[in-house]
Amino acid sequence: MIGVGEIEAAAELIAGHVVRTPTVPSPGLSDLLGVPVTVKLEMLQRTGSFKARGATAKLLGLGEAERAAGVVAVSGGNHAIAVAVMAAALDVKATVVMPRSAPARAVEIAESAGAAVRLADTVDAAFALMERLQGEGMTVVHPFDDPDVIAGQGTVGLELAEDAGELTDVLVSIGGGGLISGVAAALRARRPGVRVWGVETEGAETMSAALAAQGPVPVALSSIVSTLSPPAVSQLTYEHVSALVNEVLVVSDAEAVQGVLDLAEHAKAWTEPAAGCLLPAARRVLDRVGDGARLGLVLCGANAAPATVTAQAAHFGLH
Template identity: 40%
Template sequence: MELISTADIDAAAPRVAELAVRTPLLPCPWARGRLWLKPENLQPVGAFKVRGAANALALLPEEARRAGVVTHSSGNHGQALAYAARAHGVRCVVVCPDNAPAVKVAAMRSFGAEVVPVPPAERARRAAAIAAERGMTPVPPFDHRDVIAGQGTVGAEILADLPDVDTVLVPVGGGGLAAGVATAVKARRPGAAVVGVEPELAADAAESLAKGRLVAWPTEQTQKTVADGVRVGPSALTFAHLRERLDGIVTVGEEEIVAAMGVLARAARVVAEPSGAITTAAYLAGRTPGGRTVAVVSGGNAAPDLLARAVAGEEGRTEGVGEAEGTDTGSGNGSL
């Protein structure tokens, strides 16, 4: 299976720049100067997904544009594809799980998408059926080379801003972001560790890497995590990238995820949804290699009630968090 290259990511950069924000690295003095955040929550759709959607839509042939595009998504990719489709004058249908956060469903509709709610286990099949019935082009959330290349621009920007980075922490769900970031970082700084982070309740990628083959967890299991953006597992394409280029995966618990949302809001003034907070959760738990670390905050489309609960929670550890670097302070270790 052919993997994407840094040339694919470099070629995607100008197409991505037409619709995505060039996010900065935010230093975190409360983490003893060892942590930076890559705040993809600042994107126009509140998540990194706009990068992959922008690249895929820009490369879509004219005939396919006229027919429109369809995808399945828990929300962030759906928003991103709808946003990019509107910019290119393309019709867009998003099949989403019927338990998707209302804030994400509303955003998809606000960008002009037709939203089709279905039971979580049915979304991929329903999207395929709509594509066949209407002649629309499927643009999946991660199982697509152009999407992965677009997401890889996150890694290229990290290296441009912090060339001597030691560790990059990236959320893993379907694996498109991790695949792209690992490609960009490992090609230009092989000594840096690119580490994926998953919830304990949806750690199918960690198990897959440990066993050397794809392992699919049942939907009824992965739906239990609060991190709705990473409830899906990798595809054969993204797993091939992760197996070749990722340095490992660590996992975090549900309370750790919500606590990290609170720390990010209070200490960094960053709004993160659960999926976007899992990298910081891993750092705070001391499960990462250490050194100069960048945590990718993949999105900020948090449900208001959950965000309020996280911010109002007990004060997170915002002083001396670097003391635990490279150590295991609790359960939930992955394959690192």
């Protein structure tokens, strides 16, 4: 289990390389939900998502031989962008493997940052190619199954604990579970009374499936939210979530896209469906915990093109 000491060390390590993103009250969301809401604006992070934190923590910990051999990462979008951009900033050669379903914009950004981009037909094939390149000598910068990466992502929780007012409940999106593992570890140490809730989308319920099976299991992916769609969580993230997180909630793709529109209108914040899913989940949390709640939402990223979200909204008949 990752402890707060490792997260504090990661915070010191990456401090000169990433942004301490704003943690601010949201009057618009407070009015919408009827309780005080604080937002952690990770979409203002370098590379447009929290992923820069874990990638930087991992890259700064490499030895000389590892730096020379280069790194490889697999990603549906945000992790690829983070590894590509931060590796370039730290003068490390990077290859990123992405499924063909990844957003075209994410591929373009990774390539323009100087990374070698390899496309695979499926998410499973992308992970297999990453493992092959690892066998050829590259160091894997895993999107979530790595203690250094989780400690880096946990700095989000450390900042939230230090910068937010009183909170009763914090909501965090789950893909592979690296962000919520680190955030929950930080909050359990710094604000032990706060409840932590995970959020997934239907068709990307990898953590929910792991909790039901008491360990990671592969899941058939069908969610449009590619950034929340690993083939399975890891044993490491499963153990953190099962020990530290109150519950994992599942919302539909349509609700996640509506959440993007609502966050834009009410919070004045542009996000992606991986963050939009928090808003419908927040309503369910309020149904569970009742009056007196003070919510914290980790708005994890914003690497969705407006045209893409507009098309998704039209597909679901949203306005």
